[in-house]
Amino acid sequence: MAEYNLQTPLTDEDIYQLRAGDVVRLTGTIYTARDAAHKRLIDLLDKSEPLPFELKGSVIYYVGPSPAPPGRPIGAAGPTTSYRMDTYAPRLHSLGCKASVGKGKRNDAVKQALKDHKAVYFGATGGAGALLSKCISSARVIAFDELGPEAIRELTVVDFPLLVINDCHGGELYVQPDRKAAGLE
Amino acid sequence: MRTIQATQIIDAVANLCIDSNRYLPRDVRERFTQCAATEESPAAREVFRQLTENYMLAEETGLPLCQDTGLAIFFVDVGEDLRVEGMNIREAINKGVRKGYAEGFLRKSACDPFTRANTGDNTPAIIHFDIVPGDKLKIAFMAKGGGSENMSRVTMLSPAQGWAGIRKFVIERVAEAGPNPCPPTVVGIGVGGTFDFAPILAKKALLRKLDDVNPDPKLAAMEDELLEALNRLGIGPMGLGGKTTCLGVKIAVSPCHIASLPLAVNIQCHSSRHQEVEI
Secondary structure, three states: OEEEEEEOOHHHHHHHHOOOOEEEEEEEEEOOOOHHHHHHHHHHHHOOOOOOOOOOOOEEEEOOOOOOOOOOOOOOOOEEEHHHHOHHHHHHHHHOOOOOEEEOOOOOHHHHHHHHHHEEEEEOOOOOOHHHOOEEEEEEEEEOOOHHHEEEEEEEEEEEEEEEEEEEOOOOOOOOOOOOOOOOO | OOEEHHHHHHHHHHHHHHHHHHOOOOHHHHHHHHHHHHOOOOOHHHHHHHHHHHHHHHHHHHOOOOOOOEEEEEEEEEEEEEEEEEEOOHHHHHHHHHHHHHHOOOOOOOOOOOOEEEOOOOOOOEHHHHHHHOOOEEEEEEEHHHHHHHHEEEEEEEEEHHHHHHHHHHHHHHHOOOOOOOOOOEEEEEEOOOOHHHHHHHHHHHOOOOOOOOOOOHHHHHHHHHEEEOOOOOOOOHHOOOOEEEEEEEEEEEEEOOOEEEEEEEEEEEEEEOOEEOO
């Protein structure tokens, strides 16, 4: 398993080299969006209206951070469970989004979209919100402020620690549960 | 009759919300250390390393352990000989939640189920009251995250399915959940009661310490058997493979109808945040 330092925006070349299990430290600008923000993004696309950020080369982080205490750019900011965004992710990848960051399994449609559009699904450690917050140097709401924790934020990240869960070659890091060993079969 | 002021409840609840979200309980920390020592895979060990650094950092900075600071869940034992002055207990608890979530910079995660509009202050809290002898007020708080709650299930088994059916359902549920609920998890199991009561038993079981032993030897043996089986699934920390899929299994039971065998599986993430206070 290899280690990479990558800078946003991500390119096809960046993505192509990555394999499930690789460690990536990501630096640059990423965008937060979770359930409600994804719905709004898709609504904008349906109405052919502009999105609040450039999708080409983008990295979307599935997170709803806790409020920033005084003197900090952001509160705790670990990943939320990704499957809830499976409905929306293929369309965003088809328009140039290069990566999502979350935790947990993706469905077949998302895995296919990663292959079709040269994109990748990164995992960050769930429940390590205080630790991951340290890698975020600035945060600014750029859309849907009324959604509170679900608003879209532009984050500047430095050496944000990620693992490649699903790559663009069909590889996956998550293990299949050993049902037999657990006495189910 | 003993009288206390509602403001005492408000302050106690606010502190519970803030402290629970900042300080990981001692038994969970100890279990991390024990389990990390058994892991052979570098990925599993790395997850435990990050989680350990995370709880130390939360304590040091005052940031919450996790951005999902939960819906506010309470189990409250009200002494029969206690009177609260100023407002009713439910109102005082909700005021305490409002105060704690605002002053602790905790995320407000409560929303309308249809419009999805955020209620703005993490209320209403979900409160389970019990009336008990005495003149004390015992308040147990749990910050329950959405990711693990979504992986929880309730089912109505047939009595003929018995322990084998219970065992199978629990293991299937944890297997299917895989990496989604932030393993290693704590699994609360409610057996018996009714369709609505089994999940309350399961949730309350999550308040127990990881290192306690069920006072009923039969249930204690079942907890051990299930924990061992669940860890043989090999899902591991964050689903990356390893020996620790679950940190603990806690079973609570109640008599049920002769026709039924209700079963609830309430999954809690590794950030098992709960505390209690007695006034």
